[in-house]
Amino acid sequence: xxxxxxxxxxxxxxxxxxxxxxxxxxxxxxxxxxxxxxxxxxxxxxxxxxxxxxxxxxxxxxxxxxxxxxxxxxxxxxxxxxxxxxxxxxxxxxxxxxxxxxxxxxxxxxxxxxxxxxxxxxxxxxxxxxxxxxxxxxxxxxxxxxxxxxxxxxxxxxxxxxxxxxxxxxxxxxxxxxxxxxxxxxxxxxxxxxxxxxxxxxxxxxxxxxxxxxxxxxxxxxxxxxxxxxxxxxxxxxxxxxxxxxxxxxxxxxxxxxxxxx
Numbered sequence: 001x002x003x004x005x006x007x008x009x010x011x012x013x014x015x016x017x018x019x020x021x022x023x024x025x026x027x028x029x030x031x032x033x034x035x036x037x038x039x040x041x042x043x044x045x046x047x048x049x050x051x052x053x054x055x056x057x058x059x060x061x062x063x064x065x066x067x068x069x070x071x072x073x074x075x076x077x078x079x080x081x082x083x084x085x086x087x088x089x090x091x092x093x094x095x096x097x098x099x100x101x102x103x104x105x106x107x108x109x110x111x112x113x114x115x116x117x118x119x120x121x122x123x124x125x126x127x128x129x130x131x132x133x134x135x136x137x138x139x140x141x142x143x144x145x146x147x148x149x150x151x152x153x154x155x156x157x158x159x160x161x162x163x164x165x166x167x168x169x170x171x172x173x174x175x176x177x178x179x180x181x182x183x184x185x186x187x188x189x190x191x192x193x194x195x196x197x198x199x200x201x202x203x204x205x206x207x208x209x210x211x212x213x214x215x216x217x218x219x220x221x222x223x224x225x226x227x228x229x230x231x232x233x234x235x236x237x238x239x240x241x242x243x244x245x246x247x248x249x250x251x252x253x254x255x256x257x258x259x260x261x262x
Contacts (some may be wrong), residue, residue: 019210020250026067026254028074031227033234035178035198035261045150048076048107049257051184052201052240054118056087059242061094061101068104068240069254074258078146079137080103082203083116083157083184085195086127086242095130102134109146114154116184118203137260139182143169151175154182166191180262186237191223193233198235199259200235207239211251 048071053112071079075207092099104109113136129139134243139154141164146152151173156163168187170179178198186202207225208214217224228235 015250016248019250022253023243023247024063024250026070026177026256028070029238029255029257031234031236031257031259032262033199033259036232037178037198038183039050041186044075045261046074047078047080047180047259047261048074049080049201049236049238049259050241051082051201051238052084052116052198052206052242053081054084054087054240054242054244055098055101056090058087058093058244058247061097065101065104071256072104072106074256076107076258078109078150078152079105080152080180080182080201081109081111082182082201082238083114083117084118084203084240084242085113085131086119086122087242088118088165089123090122092123092126095126099130099133102131102136104137105134112146112152112154112182113138114184116128116159117157117159117162120157120159120204143170143173143179145173145177149177151177151179153179153181155181158185158187166195166197170193170195170197186221186235189230189235192235193231196231197233200233201238202236203240205237205239206243207241207252209249209252211247214252216248 128138141156143151143153153169180199181197183202185204192200205217205224208217223237225237225239236255239252239253
């Protein structure tokens with residue numbers, strides 16, 4: 001009996017320790033994409049995308065600072081933050097410390113972000129002010145051209161029932177340039193195909209975080225995790241960098257996505 005109890009305790013300890021490591025040591029997912037658009041003068045273009053940082057009680061400024069070092073070492077031209085940068089439990093008294101941490105991102109052509117549902121649980125205006133003070137360009141149903149070479153479009157989170165459609169956001173832009181769409185929740189994928197978005201990035205679902213919830217989500221969402229291409233549109237739904245509630249991943253992993261356009 002004691003042997004079974006000891007074996008059970010050992011097994012539980014191994015699961016917890018391994019689950020924490022899968023959270024604390026994110027994998028780097030490498031994507032290499034061929035974009036069939038006009039030659040924009042780049043011999044290479046690299047963006048690093050992260051979703052669901054959830055800065056707050058579980059993901060501290062110290063942990064995020066360590067992750068930012070890893071992200072900067074990937075030599076990105078741009079960094080894309082795909083929503084839920086802040087957790088709903090983020091203490092806004094720590095805003096200045098968060099600003100100083102987020103300022104550590106150092107891509108060549110800027111850091112761009114969209115809101116997630118957790119930013120809506122906080123004060124949207126204060127979140128916007130925090131990102132602005134951090135040097136992060138927040139796109140709320142907006143698009144812009146970076147370095148005259150690539151279009152970054154940011155769609156507001158689906159929590160906003162009045163958010164604009166994809167075609168409204170990119171209207172008037174030269175879509176012969178590559179177009180990247182940031183959309184926190186992996187919804188309206190057919191819209192990205194219809195309007196020939198080159199890369200649609202989402203997060204939100206954490207790939208379920210703990211097995212077997214990832215399998216359940218794969219049945220509930222059109223694309224709950226990973227890469228897919230439909231028509232001319234490349235999709236990637238990230239498992240996210242941070243977590244909520246428990247700093248554990250079982251059957252999933254935290255990740256940073258490095259994308260090279262060819």
